[in-house]
Amino acid sequence: MVVSPIDTGVLVLYLIGMIGIGYWGYQKSETLDDYLVAGRNIPLWMYVPVMSAVILGGASTVGGGGLGYRYGISGAWLVVTLGIGTIALGFLISTNLANLKAYSLGEVLERRFDKYSGTIGAVIAGIYALTIAITQTIAVGKVLSVLFGFEQNTMILLAGIIIIAYTALGGMLTVTMTDFVQWCIMTIGIFCIALPLGLDSVGGISGLAASLDPSYFSVTSIGLNTIASYFLLYVLGIMIGQDIWQRVFTANSAETARTGNIAAGVYAIVYGIATALLGMIAIVLLPSLGDSELALPRLVLEIVPVGLSGIILAGFVSAMMSTADSALLASSTLLTRDIYARFVNPDASDETYSNVSRLVIIVLGAIMTYAAIEIGSVVLALTLAYDLLTGCIFVPIFGAFFWKRATWQGALSSICVSAGVVGATILLLGTSSDLPIIFGLLSSVFVFVFVSILSGPPAPEKLERWVRTLNASISGE
Secondary structure, eight states: OOOOOHHHHHHHHHHHHHHHHHHHHHOOOSHHHHHHGGGGGGGGGHHHHHHHHHHOOOHHHHHHHHHHHHHHHGGHHHHHHHHHHHHHHHTTTHHHHHHOOOSSSHHHHHHHOOHHHHHHHHHHHHHHHHHHHHHHHHHHHHHHHHHHHHHHHHHHHHHHHHHHHHHHHHHOOOHHHHHHHHHHHIIIIIIIIHHHHHHHHHHHHHHHHHOOOOGGGGGTTOHHHHHHHHHIIIIHHHHHOOOHHHHHHSSSHHHHHHHHHHHHHHHHHHHHHHHHHHHHHHHHOHHHHHHHGGGHHHHHHHOOOOOOHHHHHHHHHHHHHHHHHHHHHHHHHHIIIIIIIIIOOOOOOOOHHHHHHHHHHHHHHHHHHHHHHSSSSSHHHHHHHHHHHHHHHHOOOOHHHHHOOOOOHHHHHHHHHHHHHHHHHHHHTTTTTHHHHHHHHHHHHHHHHHHHTTTTTTHHHHHHHHHHHTHHHHHTT
């Protein structure tokens, strides 16, 4: 399965190009806004592709194709739920997030509640973001090792170095440019090359239907419990991830954020269906694969001419790297803004914050790469991270936007109690159960409402300032 020299050249040029864009971003990042939120100046035509690139990582591309290989069209549900969550984010809170002009999830919690809620929420969200980066780095290393024939750990190390280099150099400006390039490669590779050639190879949709058991065309063959689990984990989780929020903060207007998230969510749904179809095509052409997650790379090498296949494979690598870089920057931003700036050096200059963020990216990137090499697979850790993220901070975050009676005591108690409930339920039932996230959400709602009512209404001055900020675009401020 090792790629041809031409395809290898395409992939190598792509990886070198990512570092080159990183250096460009380093030269252009003049302010803290540039480094952390791309100057808050991303227009709609660019916002939709870069938000889509953040959503559609290795799980969406290689993983989605693998699910299509195993379960047929219902394998698209994982990516579809990510798209639904992004659409919901667009309708529900994108406008408010853009108006806040914040840098991090912790900062938003602090503005509405208190610094302790913000700090604990930032730590949980930071662990989640770093775990996402680790899983994507493993996915990149796995694919590169198969394509190039090198040992997996060597490819993980190479991938980690490249991701760290271009992310630390230019921050969000670099991530925005690389994600835009990566989205273009992904879109052209999947929709313009791989899918048409794949369908042609099996005689179109009718030929595919004739070659596969009807169960592969059932939207529920993956299992209703699995679909429900995807909704709990990904629809809710995608709405409160720092990597997603930080991309929202880059929009040049609240309307761009709202419209762009809805459009990116629709794109993700279509993308998920396309990768599932490619997985189904791979069943027909490559029926005896030992590892279903290699279905798409193997299919590309089977049906796509040399050279073009290198572009598509670069697209697969792009999908993983675009999520890894955003998650790594998100984790760094949470530590820099919600711990360093809050407790260590609150009066530092923008230049100092940018340099500290670069240093934190390098340190976290080293941890990311080391963990990816040592663990090799972090499926359990990823599930734990989603359980903690959604089970512990989803309720306080949405309460901040939609319930004026919410208090900082209710938010802080909710986060702490639900974290204990999620952790204890996982220890008792394991990570394969959906009950940790369900019990976490239920306990979070109960404690949040009960303690908020018990502790009285929030400080009117702080609440008024919060509401005024959320309505900035309406009031003209």
